[in-house]
Amino acid sequence: MSSAVLATFGLLAASFAFELHRAHGTVGDIRVDVLAWLGTGLALSALLMLVRERRADAALRDSEQRYRLLAENVSDAIGVLDLDLRYAYASPAFHTLAGHRPEELVGRSALDLVHPDDVERVRAAVEAAAAGTAGEPVEYRLLTRDGGAVWVEGSMRRLSGPQAAGRASVVAALRNVNRRKQIERELHDSHERLNFALEAAQAGVWNWDPATDRRTWSDSNYQLHGLDPACPVPTHEAWLRIVHPEDRAAVDAATRGIAESGRRGQNFEFRILRPDGTMRWLSSRGRMVSGVDGQALRISGLNFDVSSLKEMEEALRRSEARLRRSEAHLARAQAVARTGSWELDVRTGEAHWSSEMYRILDLPESWQPTREGMLDLVARDARDRLRAFLAQAEGGITPAGIEIRIPGPEGGTRYGWCECEPARSESGEVTGIVGTLQDVTELRLAETRRLELERQLQQAQKMEALGTLAGGIAHDLNNALMPVLGMTELILEELPEDSRSRADLALVLEGAARARALVRQILAFSRKEAPERRAVDLAEVVASACDFLRRVLPAAVDLRCRLAAGAVVLADPMQLHQVVINLVTNAAQAIGEAPGAITVELEKDGATVRLAVADTGPGMDDAVLARVFEPFFTTKPVGEGTGLGLAVVHGIVAGHHGRIGVESRPGAGAVFTITLPATTAVPAAESLPCPAY
Incomplete structure (x- = not known):
């Protein structure tokens, strides 16, 4: 009403406003209207109820603001459920907890977000809270937005007071306990494993208080010691008497060491002598158990019967010792036999070698052998044979042994004899190949030397036979020539100088002289004439022969001489001179009219002297080489050379x-090499006569 209307009825109206300062610091505006009866002056407060209502509204708004501020800033998800179990409010923490946005949850049933297996428990908890009989928090799985689930602990409380005026009935605070549940599961699993281990291992548990010498044993610990569980637990000193005498001092020190130094996790093994006379090995692990104040309470530990393990360890030790001895014997046997062993896995292609294999192939033991690596080690012409050899074994067939050629890392060649057989599984499937490789290089070289010695022996025997035959012919021919030469010389002495017969007789004498020279060559070949032996500097002999040869060799042939000083031998210088002449002449004839070179080298090597004559001629094949030193053998046309x-x-x-x-x-020329024994004698100084040829 306006003041004028009120005045008409004899009322006085007044209006005023003031600020209300609350204890927590906020300020509210209050407007108060007062009516007074004009006639009596009585102050009326009819509008005081209005003041109270406005105060209540302000307090409610302030309370809601505080609750919302609290709900939206705590890590727990806060939800308000109505009587139909639908969300009337959801705090932002729902998004962090399960990925749900708060505005999506409002109006949605809370049970839609509960794992089907947990729905009934959650429903019962909410209904109990709505009825005012809420109990302990309930744990259940809250379904996340991405289809997963997270374990939460829900605290349900009935919403009372002005905030519950017909709008909602239960407030739920959900806390993430996923990590705690995981820890609980892991702890449970750990306990289960521990219990299973104790049962399976038949471990004995013991406790000892060093201060009072009080002990407690589990029944299984009594059994380990061969004692009746009904017997009293022995004291520490009594228990030590059960321990083997050789182990008592160490065991006593170990157990007291835990008590004195507080060391944790002390392990020790010892022997005990049980009442029935048997000995058992125990493995004990003890640790100090302390109270909340850090004071030592007792020593707790476990005893395990490791007698079987000790027996197995001893058996294993003996077995390993036998294996080491066997491996050592095998290694020595393989080294003596020059035979290595190998094994190939046909599925992976990996191989395992014995030490002798690495020695034979000159490879470090760090080298990892494989199937392809083994093929790469052999010569190219042997790889196909080795590949077929392994393929037969992979097919379940034991192949015949093969010889393979193995090039060495520095250019040499080794020879190996390889044998193998398939290795089968229990089902009969071929899983690998086991084999051996024998180093037969020395055998091959010995065989080659044997064949060469046989060839040389045959050649020597043949040459000896030819020499004997030639010597006999030469003696007969020499006997036939002597009267021809003698009579021809006598007749020439008696004939006058102008006789026409002198020329004919001179031809006869010249032919007989050539025949005598041929006889001398045959006798030299057959070694029927003993050479004159004296100390000769072979370099001087060769140099003299080379000087002579340079005057008679074709101009297209280049004669090169490289002579080392000090090459002294016991020899007939004339015969060695003839050797050089024959070799160089033979080389020049091999070169023919084409340009070429002949190299004469002389060197001293310890107790031997080596003379080599090399040419650039057409060379010789194996057939010619086999007969090159045979008398009367020549490759020249008929009438050109005697073959001697x-x-x-x-x-x-x-x-x-x-x-x-x-x-x-x-196509590669020829090299003739002569080796003569050297001498320390000093040659006499003399000139070497050059024979007439």
Whole structure:
């Protein structure tokens, strides 16, 4: 009403406002209207109820603001449920907890977010809270937005007071206990494993208070010691008497060490002598148990019967010792037999070798062998045979042994004899190949040397036979020539100088002289003539021969001489001179009209002197090499050469206790090498006469 209307009825109206300062610091505006009867002056407070209502509204708004501020800033998810169990409010923490946005939850049934297995428990908890009989928090799985679930602990309380005026009935605070549940599961699993281990291991539990010497044992610990559980627990000293005498001091020190130093997790093994006379091995682990104040309470531990383990360890030790001895014997046997063993896994291609395999193949033991690696080690011409060899074994067939050639890392070659057989599983499937490799390099070399010695023996026997035959022919021919030469010389002395017969007789004498020279060559080949032996500097002999040869060799042939000083031998210088002449002449004839070179090398190597004559001629094949020193063998056309040149060289060298060899192949020339024993005698100073040829 306006003041004017009120005045008409004899009332006085007044209006005023003031601020209300609350204890927690907020301020509210209050407006008060007062009516007074004009006639009596009585102050009326009819509107005081209005003041109270406005105060209550302000307090309610303030309370709601505080509750909302609290709900939206705590880590727990806060939800308000109505009587139909639908969310009337959800705090932002729901998004962090399960990925749900608060506005999506309002109006939605709370049970829709509960795991089906937990719905009934949650429903019962909410209904109990709504009825005012809420109990302990309930744990259940809250379904997340992405389809998963998270374990929560829900505290349900009935919402009372002005805030519950017809709008909601239960407030729920949900806390994430996912980590706690995981820890509980892990702890439970750990306890289960521990209990199972104790049962399976038949472990004995013991406790000892060093201060009072009070002990407690589990029944299983009594059984470990061979004692009746009804017997009293022995004291520490009594228990030590059960321990083996050799172990008592160490066991006493170990147990007291835990008590004195507080060390945790002390382990020790010892033997006990049980009443029935048997001995058992125990493994004990003890630790100090302390109270909340840090004071030592007792020592707790576990005893395990490890007698079987000790027996197995001893058996294993003996077995390992036997295995080491067997491996050592096998390694020595393989080294003596030069035979290595290997094993190939056909599924993985990996191989395992014995130490002798690495030695044979000259490889470090850090090298990892494989199937392809084994193939790469052998010569290219042997890889296909080795591949087929392994394929047969993989197919379940034991192949015949094969010989393989193995190039060495520094250019040498080794030979190996390889054998193998398939390795099968229990089902009969071929799972691997086991085999051996025997180093037969020395055998091959010995066989080669044997064949060479046989060839040399055959050659020597043949040359000896030819020499004997040639010597006999030469003696007969020499006997036939003597009267021809003698009579021809006498007749020439008696004939006048102008006689027409002198020319004819001179031809007869010249032919007989050539025949005598041929006889001498044959005798030299057959070694029927003993050479004159004296100390000779072979370099001087070779140099003299080379000076002579440079004047008679074709101009297209380049003669090179490389002579080392000090090459002194016991020899007939004339015969060695003839050797050089024959070898160089033979080389020049091999070169023919084409340009070429002949190299004469002389060197001293310890107790031997080596003379080599090399040419750049067409070389010789194996057939020619086999007969090159045979007398009367020649590759020249008929009428060109007697075939005695190299045979004479062979005879002279053999007569000087030397050796001669030849190396040649078609298109690569030839090298004749002579080896003579050296001497320390000093040669006499004299000039070497050059024979007439």
